[in-house]
Amino acid sequence: MKTKYLLPLLLLLSLSIFAQGGKEKRERIKALKVSFLTTELNLTSEEAAKFWPVYNAFEEKEFDLRHRKMRGLVRKLDEGGLDTMTDKEALSYLNQLEAADEELFKLRQKLIADLKTIIGPVKILRLKKAEDEFNKRLLAKYRERKG
Template sequence: MKNLFTLILLAFALSASAQGNDKREQIKALKTAFITTELSLTSDEAAKFWPVYNAFDEKQFELKHQKMRALGKKIEGIDSMSDKEALVVINQMEDYEEELFQNRRKLVSSLKSIISPVKILKLKKAEDDFNRKLLRQYKEKGPRK
């Protein structure tokens, strides 16, 4: 749950600071290079890995930026929400979190035939390390206006 909150926070921070698709593409390129280096992918592994990972990443982006953002807007009106309305939002949040989890589970299942279990664990660590570095860089530079 803590990791999910961090990722959501990072997603909102990136969306607030990103300037169109150029910034997103730049971050994606940096992430790709970082993961490739951290996993020491062979050319054969990379050819099979990246299509699977990119499909996963796009689905995660969609869930975080579209669905969770919509929930964030609903939560802004929390003070005028009834308990019934709040329960609906909570249920939607749980559904989206479950979708994120299932998407991750599908990725891991697909990767088992492409890279070793050790590299799958390294992937998780590389993603976390990259997100921490990105968040640290964002904090140091501050929001751009």
């Protein structure tokens, strides 16, 4: 049950991080992530040539989806909207969260299907592990700075 609500909270957190520093901060984080994933995945040059266009397209769609779908909700919550939100509004936002989660899930499924023929299942699992580790380190740095 906790996991069901953890993803939307992480979505909101990632949107907040990207919104605060704008495009420059997003690009810097992306460059760090590319470097980290390159090291962790140890792709051949042939794999890298096919992997990065697919992965970059996925990341752009993922960011667009999160940004487009979640912007209003984040703004409402940041403005103290929970205190004045009606049950009907809350239900609407929950439905939006569920729809966004479903779209993100389908997007991730497509990425995995596309990558199976490019890097294979073992490296896909390495990718998942590396993404999780990168996000964990990014969050730790964020907390450290907020201190």
